[in-house]
Amino acid sequence: MNQGKLLYAGKAKSVYRTDTKETLIVEFRDDITAFDGGKKDTLKNKGSYNAGVSAFFFEYLEKHGVKTHYLQMLDNNRMAVRTLSMIPLEVIVRNIAAGSIVRNYPFKEGVKLDPPVIVIDFKDDSRHDPMLNDDLIIALNLATPQELKKIKKISLEINRLLSALLAKQGILLVDFKIEFGRQGTTIRLGDEISMDSMRLWDTKTRESLDKDVYRFNKGDVMATYNSVAHRITGTAARPAGAKKKPGAEEKEGHGSLRQAAKPTAKKR
Numbered sequence: 494m495n496q497g498k499l500l501y502a503g504k505a506k507s508v509y510r511t512d513t514k515e516t517l518i519v520e521f522r523d524d525i526t527a528f529d530g531g532k533k534d535t536l537k538n539k540g541s542y543n544a545g546v547s548a549f550f551f552e553y554l555e556k557h558g559v560k561t562h563y564l565q566m567l568d569n570n571r572m573a574v575r576t577l578s579m580i581p582l583e584v585i586v587r588n589i590a591a592g593s594i595v596r597n598y599p600f601k602e603g604v605k606l607d608p609p610v611i612v613i614d615f616k617d618d619s620r621h622d623p624m625l626n627d628d629l630i631i632a633l634n635l636a637t638p639q640e641l642k643k644i645k646k647i648s649l650e651i652n653r654l655l656s657a658l659l660a661k662q663g664i665l666l667v668d669f670k671i672e673f674g675r676q677g678t679t680i681r682l683g684d685e686i687s688m689d690s691m692r693l694w695d696t697k698t699r700e701s702l703d704k705d706v707y708r709f710n711k712g713d714v715m716a717t718y719n720s721v722a723h724r725i726t727g728t729a730a731r732p733a734g735a736k737k738k739p740g741a742e743e744k745e746g747h748g749s750l751r752q753a754a755k756p757t758a759k760k761r
């Protein structure tokens with residue numbers, strides 16, 4: 494597959510055309526940002542951790558009947574995906590009160606939200622991603638009522654699947670943000686699901702295992718991403734900076750995170 498022209502560069506990922514109209518390449522860069530781009534850094538290997546975890550989740554979700562844009566990993570940072578027409582909504586599913594919901598509403602941090610709370614923001618940096626409601630989404634023609642119903646249903650299913658998967662690794666899925674796109678009339682999960690877009694807490698210690706470590710200077714963000722990425726995918730974490738010997742295989746689990754997941758079926 495040949496990488497073509499740059500189509501779009503976001504804060505942490507770049508999207509490229511390929512020689513096939515139906516396929517794009519997403520590159521997970523080492524850039525990290527927070528607070529609407531107010532805090533920025535480039536952290537070596539960060540892109541590969543997020544790419545590996547996203548690929549792992551996309552494969553898991555596909556296996557459990559959720560349609561995603563994922564096709565295969567091309568290398569540690571680049572993922573081949575189906576071309577979607579993206580819907581400019583940020584769908585946030587919350588299981589535990591944290592972050593903006595605690596700042597904006599009278600929730601106590603750490604309180605369980607049962608049933609989970611879905612919040613949908615308008616993906617528009619120039620407006621700072623304002624929160625929407627169903628009527629606004631329909632009035633703005635961002636999605637039809639049927640699409641919105643489907644998006645919420647898929648989001649709750651993803652929450653159910655990933656919460657259970659992470660619980661087995663001693664991780665609480667506090668909240669996460671996902672984005673969807675259309676491929677014809679089919680709604681597919683797009684974008685990424687990674688430490689940048691989830692809030693994860695250790696079940697026992699409740700310590701942050703995600704971008705909050707970077708946002709709020711809670712510790713060594715790359716050590717956290719390294720260890721949580723391997724914890725999620727079931728592979729042994731490599732010491733920081735360690736290089737794998739050529740041809741050497743991981744002893745267990747999903748193989749090297751950096752070579753990430755095997756291709757899934759190429760059904761369109």
Ligand code: 5GP
Nearest residue numbers: 585591592593594668669670689690691692
């Ligand atoms: P909050 O609204 O509490 O800031 O974020 C809720 C969840 O959605 C967190 O897991 C956060 O990482 C994710 N999230 C919210 N907005 C964005 C965004 O613009 N980009 C990414 N990658 N994640 C977001």
